[in-house]
Amino acid sequence: xxxxxxxxxxxxxxxxxxxxxxxxxxxxxxxxxxxxxxxxxxxxxxxxxxxxxxxxxxxxxxxxxxxxxxxxxxxxxxxxxxxxxxxxxxxxxxxxxxxxxxxxxxxxxxxxxxxxxxxxxxxxxxxxxxxxxxxxxxxxxxxxxxxxxxxxxxxxxxxxx
Amino acid sequence: xxxxxxxxxxxxxxxxxxxxxxxxxxxxxxxxxxxxxxxxxxxxxxxxxxxxxxxxxxxxxxxxxxxxxxxxxxxxxxxxxxxxxxxxxxxxxxxxxxxxxxxxxxxxxxxxxxxxxxxxxxxxxxxxxxxxxxxxxxxxxxxxxxxxxxxxxxxxxxxxxxxxxxxxxxxxxxxxxxxxxxxxxxxxxxxxxxxxxxxxxxxxxxxxxxxxxxxxxxxxxxxxxxxxxxxxxxxxxxxxxxxxxxxxxxxxxxxxxxxxxx
Numbered sequence: 001x002x003x004x005x006x007x008x009x010x011x012x013x014x015x016x017x018x019x020x021x022x023x024x025x026x027x028x029x030x031x032x033x034x035x036x037x038x039x040x041x042x043x044x045x046x047x048x049x050x051x052x053x054x055x056x057x058x059x060x061x062x063x064x065x066x067x068x069x070x071x072x073x074x075x076x077x078x079x080x081x082x083x084x085x086x087x088x089x090x091x092x093x094x095x096x097x098x099x100x101x102x103x104x105x106x107x108x109x110x111x112x113x114x115x116x117x118x119x120x121x122x123x124x125x126x127x128x129x130x131x132x133x134x135x136x137x138x139x140x141x142x143x144x145x146x147x148x149x150x151x152x153x154x155x156x157x158x159x160x161x
Numbered sequence: 162x163x164x165x166x167x168x169x170x171x172x173x174x175x176x177x178x179x180x181x182x183x184x185x186x187x188x189x190x191x192x193x194x195x196x197x198x199x200x201x202x203x204x205x206x207x208x209x210x211x212x213x214x215x216x217x218x219x220x221x222x223x224x225x226x227x228x229x230x231x232x233x234x235x236x237x238x239x240x241x242x243x244x245x246x247x248x249x250x251x252x253x254x255x256x257x258x259x260x261x262x263x264x265x266x267x268x269x270x271x272x273x274x275x276x277x278x279x280x281x282x283x284x285x286x287x288x289x290x291x292x293x294x295x296x297x298x299x300x301x302x303x304x305x306x307x308x309x310x311x312x313x314x315x316x317x318x319x320x321x322x323x324x325x326x327x328x329x330x331x332x333x334x335x336x337x338x339x340x341x342x343x344x345x346x347x348x349x350x351x352x353x354x355x356x357x358x359x360x361x362x363x364x365x366x367x368x369x370x371x372x373x374x375x376x377x378x379x380x381x382x383x384x385x386x387x388x389x390x391x392x393x394x395x396x397x398x399x400x401x402x403x404x405x406x407x408x409x410x411x412x413x414x415x416x417x418x419x420x421x422x423x
Contacts, residue, residue, distance in 0.1 A: 044260055055264050056264060059192070108259070128258065
């Protein structure tokens, strides 16, 4: 079947098998940031945005993205890099395999929640698993990043605490 | 991995119905989260996502929830929260993660009659009706008892009511399936109680509910907690034993009653 969609703003037209999963489709198009972790819809590593909403690309039929706007971390490179500095400052990245999915969900959370509490952050990100860290460094990085976006925190440094 | 030969985004429920009955290997696609983990071979996957069934609508005396509404919509809906309290939100919010709940559909969850379903447990205390394309409107409790047929779940209908609700569940980890779940509601006429993940399918407990006056005292709450174990059967699976679940049932029901009465 013929699939027409945009990925990070670029139009794609491809002939795909009806049971092609979005994760596999994106990787065949060279978006290798999209990782397959658990393959049971639990780990969040394959998170991409489908029309702006974070979804598990391992569980979406590529056919269902007909006419949709898909976004991977390559499409939000500047924002991802800005957040990455906070992760690095906190030593929160270890193997980094889960980071693209986590960053996509953090940026989605930033759009959806205003001034989230630590509990709201944990709840929103509960579907992103990391097997290296204990999430503490990531939480510090996320809180510092969100704080830097507030008027009071504008221009703040992402120092190691 | 499941196998799908064709994919069809239908233009009408009639087209979906025709396709569904054309071939036993044709299947209605919900959120796909469970289906994709199986290894069944299907012919045509019937996609309802073009039919506008993803809405939660105020119909005056009731709220209708389309079959393709996702669990995240239920979680964040002020319409549902304002009319039915926290029971639906609290039932769906622990399910895996936001990305998962953006995909899992109401229709896929309810039609599949999953025994672990948090959502079904919550809906049982709200007088929910299921609207089927062929079968028409059916009370959810009756739908759950019926054998799975080849029909299409179109929407859910929940009558508006002056009601207080509570959802209580116990999980081994935050986003896991529940070991046991309880939903409770109370209006002027009395209580409704349902328990899910027993580990068999969620079931209402009308006899236990009858024991509770609108404002029960401590003895009446204890009597209801003892009664729930007698009324509903509990069993064992990898998440918990029968005795453990019977103990949990009393605790969850007590917490739910106290939550509503507080």
